[in-house]
Amino acid sequence: MKTIGLLGGMSWESTATYYRVINETVSARLGGLHSAKLLLHSVDFAPLEALMSAGDWDAAADLLGRAGAGLRLAGADFLVICTNTMHRVAPQVEQASGLPVLHIADAAAAALREQGVDTAALLGTRFTMEQDFYRLRLEQRGIRALVPPADQRQRLDRIIFDELCRGVVREESRRALHDMTEELVSAGAGGALLGCTELGMLMGRDGATVPVFDTALLHARAAARAALEN
Numbered sequence: 001m002k003t004i005g006l007l008g009g010m011s012w013e014s015t016a017t018y019y020r021v022i023n024e025t026v027s028a029r030l031g032g033l034h035s036a037k038l039l040l041h042s043v044d045f046a047p048l049e050a051l052m053s054a055g056d057w058d059a060a061a062d063l064l065g066r067a068g069a070g071l072r073l074a075g076a077d078f079l080v081i082c083t084n085t086m087h088r089v090a091p092q093v094e095q096a097s098g099l100p101v102l103h104i105a106d107a108a109a110a111a112l113r114e115q116g117v118d119t120a121a122l123l124g125t126r127f128t129m130e131q132d133f134y135r136l137r138l139e140q141r142g143i144r145a146l147v148p149p150a151d152q153r154q155r156l157d158r159i160i161f162d163e164l165c166r167g168v169v170r171e172e173s174r175r176a177l178h179d180m181t182e183e184l185v186s187a188g189a190g191g192a193l194l195g196c197t198e199l200g201m202l203m204g205r206d207g208a209t210v211p212v213f214d215t216a217l218l219h220a221r222a223a224a225r226a227a228l229e230n
Contacts, residue, residue: 001026001037002227005076005099007067009042010083011165014197018082018220025224036227039076041067049161052085052127061089065096072099080223084195084215085125088133105134107222108193108215109141115211117191119144121184123177124195126157134195146189148180156180164198174202185210 004022008015019040026036043063051060064086068079079094079101081087090101112120120138122145128134129147138145147153159173177199181192190210194200197216204212 002077002229003075004036004038004223004227005068005071005074005079006038006040006082007043007064007071007079007086007093008040008082010045010048010081010086011198012042012045013165013167013201014216015040015042015082017197017200017216018080018223021217021220022224022227025221026228029224029228036224038227039071039074041071043067045165048086057089058092060086061092062096064089064093068093068097068099068101072097078102078226080219082216082219083197084134085127087137088127088131102219102223102226103137104215104219105137106141107218108195108213109138109143110222111213111218112143112191112193113141115191117211117213118142119146119188120191120193120213121145121181121189121210122147122193122195123156123180123199125160126153128195129153129156145193146184146187148184152176152180152183159202160196160198164196164201169201177202178208182209 022036027034048060079099084104087104094101120143122129135145163170163173192208192210192212194214200214200216
């Protein structure tokens with residue numbers, strides 16, 4: 001079994017999901033008392049979020065790259081960045097750490113294609129929805145991404161950072177996410193892609209008119225499968 005290097009803490013709310021789901025997946029595959037071999041570097045999210053907001057992606061990449069290099073020295077075989085947005089710097093993290101990054105958008109695209117969805121409602125931080133690092137990765141794998149209008153993107157970004165990353169779940173925000181999704185479904189989306197690892201706290205499969213794809217779950221399961229490959 002390979003050793004997974006987790007870059008987490010962005011936020012710790014969803015990193016806890018990664019730890020649980022990776023171990024559940026390994027246990028289900030191997031049985032008995034088996035669990036995953038993994039290492040976790042959990043960053044302090046506040047200074048990293050400040051770098052993101054300031055647009056200083058080079059400094060953010062340096063921070064995660066050094067963390068990834070530490071995981072390599074500790075014995076990790078590959079890296080899992082436990083957040084969608086920070087895949088903005090995945091190439092730099094690979095270069096600095098000397099380890100491959102298991103990309104979250106690849107796991108999402110594979111799940112969408114498996115269920116025959118070629119147009120998805122992409123819901124996440126404004127960085128993920130507005131910048132091309134994520135949407136182009138999906139498009140290269142045959143998935144067209146639809147995003148909400150600017151005012152809704154701003155509202156969703158605030159829900160993520162001001163509420164979900166702090167462990168706050170509000171019914172008003174749940175309804176807002178549902179309404180955003182349904183508008184994109186009306187525009188042609190055949191699935192809802194939760195392109196923020198905290199959004200599963202707000203939206204499950206129940207009540208959705210299209211399949212829901214939770215990237216935290218998909219990425220964690222993909223990491224477990226990669227660790228179990230010969």
